[in-house]
Amino acid sequence: QQPVQSPQAVILREGEDAVINCSSSKALYSVHWYRQKHGEAPVFLMILLKGGEQKGHDKISASFNEKKQQSSLYLTASQLSYSGTYFCGTERTDSWGKFQFGAGTQVVVTP
Amino acid sequence: DVKVTQSSRYLVKRTGEKVFLECVQDMDHENMFWYRQDPGLGLRLIYFSYDVKMKEKGDIPEGYSVSREKKERFSLILESASTNQTSMYLCASTPSGGLGSPLHFGNGTRLTVT
Numbered sequence: 001q002q003p004v005q006s007p008q009a010v011i012l013r014e015g016e017d018a019v020i021n022c023s024s025s026k027a028l029y030s031v032h033w034y035r036q037k038h039g040e041a042p043v044f045l046m047i048l049l050k051g052g053e054q055k056g057h058d059k060i061s062a063s064f065n066e067k068k069q070q071s072s073l074y075l076t077a078s079q080l081s082y083s084g085t086y087f088c089g090t091e092r093t094d095s096w097g098k099f100q101f102g103a104g105t106q107v108v109v110t111p
Numbered sequence: 112d113v114k115v116t117q118s119s120r121y122l123v124k125r126t127g128e129k130v131f132l133e134c135v136q137d138m139d140h141e142n143m144f145w146y147r148q149d150p151g152l153g154l155r156l157i158y159f160s161y162d163v164k165m166k167e168k169g170d171i172p173e174g175y176s177v178s179r180e181k182k183e184r185f186s187l188i189l190e191s192a193s194t195n196q197t198s199m200y201l202c203a204s205t206p207s208g209g210l211g212s213p214l215h216f217g218n219g220t221r222l223t224v225t
Contacts, residue, residue, distance in 0.1 A: 098167065103152055
């Protein structure tokens, strides 16, 4: 079962913030976040492992709530370059090595 | 830099044809994956492999098979292509263990079955 992402889409003005959520019904080893621009391959942003750590990549950060099996990606002070589709990928503890992705969140940042 | 190369960017095939999609990675990664990407459905896992000649079914293996005869190459096979297999296909690889290691994706193959 794929992880569930929300929202499906978000439109931002430059400088605004947004949060993208990813949840799993099963326990997770790790959560990955990727961004894909139109016509290109998904590009890795960050990985969060069991332990509830928070990571950052420029002004994009993420957290992982191990108890709830939820991860959130935070886009802070968004830039035009943040536009794209964001995917969370998960590896469950009951299916090692099997990376599953959510349906994606389309982010459009306007001037 | 890790390079994952998919042999074709665009492919057009007829219904019933046998189709081979090839993927090669140059970083000696143990794990390789095939996904299909459709609007609104994200990336869905078809098959993955954690070693030569080893394979595991993903979430949507029906109508597909795979082959991994060499570590660097992972092939996706459509035994008898159907129109509902028209999609973007993405290959990815990652080192053994996976935990803490990102997936590296190829540029994708857009397959159209007519």
